[in-house]
Amino acid sequence: MPILTYREALNQALREEMRADPDVFLIGEEVAEYQGAYKVSEGLLAEFGARRVIDTPISEEAIAGAGVGAAMAGLKPVVEMMTVNFSLLALDQIVNHAAKYYYMSGGQYNVPMVMRAPTGVGLQLGAQHSQNFESWFVHVPGLKVVLPATPADAKGLLKSAIRDPDPVIFLEHELIYLSKGEVPAEDYAVPLGVADVKREGADVTIITYSRMTLFALKAAERLAERGISAEVVDLRTLRPLDIDTVVESVRKTHRAVVCEEDWPMCGMAAEVIAQIQTEAFDDLDAPILRVSGVDVPMPYAKNLEKMAVPGEEDVYQACLRVTEGHRD
């Protein structure tokens, strides 16, 4: 199987969908001539031309609104926000329009738009450029929210997101664009709303998504050395949430740790934990633990930033705590 970076996998998905469907177009800040702030749209202007790969002014609300309007007219825009931080300027179009128009119009219009954005912590980008907003989007009925962790999922999920009849928020972690993985050579798509068991285990379930999945897999390897068998469930899509796969795993392991890079308050982990305790309370042998980012705006100094971002060690320690007395 070919090995691709996460970025190359996204690029392939865009290219293949644009070749397959003339209604698909890409629009955003410096997506065309500069080929994207993170070079995800490399080569697309050359292949598809300026009508389908469109550089915009720095006008996030109008970019998002242009996407919604074009989608209502039946096109399939892929809107790139340079980073998720700037999508705050477009929230009205996303929350009040993209998400609601299908319902509010009684089904007369759907909004088949994808909003892609780099998300998460970078390398010392400071508080305004190192944020996660998936829990904001996940809160809104009418949106679908996707955060792939691997190149194969990135490609397969982006293809499904573009084909989906609804608005999809597609968040790509900034620090995994260069991560590599096997990507099937044949045409495929990964369905939205289906979690993936990335590693099977028996003693504890680690439920996570996006870059934290990579930390969870590393932590699971170290836990195995201690004789603890960890199962890693990568949610991949946060809405619709595949709670069945989560619950099935927790029923098997009886212990759960939910991990996110995001702040803890009202975050995705809180939601997953609420649903697990409703569905599988009697199956639990220990309180569910949560690993989250530290509840402060991201500090700039390298050492402080490192302290604020959860990583492999945090996942590892949480799994030790939740399995304490279970093995040793």
Next chain:
Amino acid sequence: MNRKTKLALLEMMLRIRKTELRLAEIYRSGDLTGALHLYEGEEAIAAGVCAALNRDDFITSTHRGSGHCVARGMPLRTLIAEVYGKATGCCGGKGGHMHMFDVDAGIMGTTGIVGAGMPLATGLGLSIQLRKTSQVAVAFFSDGASNNGAFHESLNMAAVWKLPVLFVCENNGYATSVSARRSTSVTDIGVRGAGYGIPGVTVDGNRVDRVYQAASEAVRRARAGEGPTLIECQTYRIRGHYEGDDWWEYRDSAEVEEARRRDPIAFWQAALVEDGVLGEKTLDEMNARIDSDIEDAVQFAAASPLPEPEQAFVPAHPQPA
């Protein structure tokens, strides 16, 4: 303008006025709740602009949008039933007076968020350009929205890309309770077009002929690929921001009385009589037609069922397999 168009403009203004006054009457009786933002005195704008459009053109509208819906030919039955929150409304009772949609009439949403229709119209304009059709998109908005960031972003974007969009500013003097005098840096919002390098015209929004003329020229430009136009239509909001608004708290009744004397319908009716285009019989027939349509629609709406409880979950987004 031919005789038929002149009469059609009058009939459309009357249809909007009478529909809304009937809604106001029902609202006062207590049979309607929710927020009702009425358009009395501004009818010449919706009638004049929409008369310059084709059936397949797009509009986006505002919280004060039923005039635009009527002018685009949305059936009164589905319009009034939606205001009643009935299952037979244009949105099955999910939208309400502020959120009207009609795919057959190119009504791409009357949004309740001030200014938000402009980015949407920009996107509709982009879709027209990408598909190379000859449609146009119209964003109706207000003086208040012209102070909003969406106005700036949309006009700039549409101008840069020469999109086929009409930005129709209904300057009715008030943004909720705050007068344009106190909130808007210019008297004539049309001058703001110059800031984007596009034509910006200011017309008397109570003169349906002038609105129609300005819109027709803007539509011609748009269809010819010459880009967007900003049309400011100066008018006056006769009613409060919403039904039940204590409008006397923030403006003199003398100001309102003065505006009533510039009524767009009375003006046009007198002009047509003077022109020899409109006789008593024609006017009576027109009124009878409108009254009968409105009564039919009100009865239809009142008799229609409420949405079934399970309709709260419909339309459901298709779940991925």
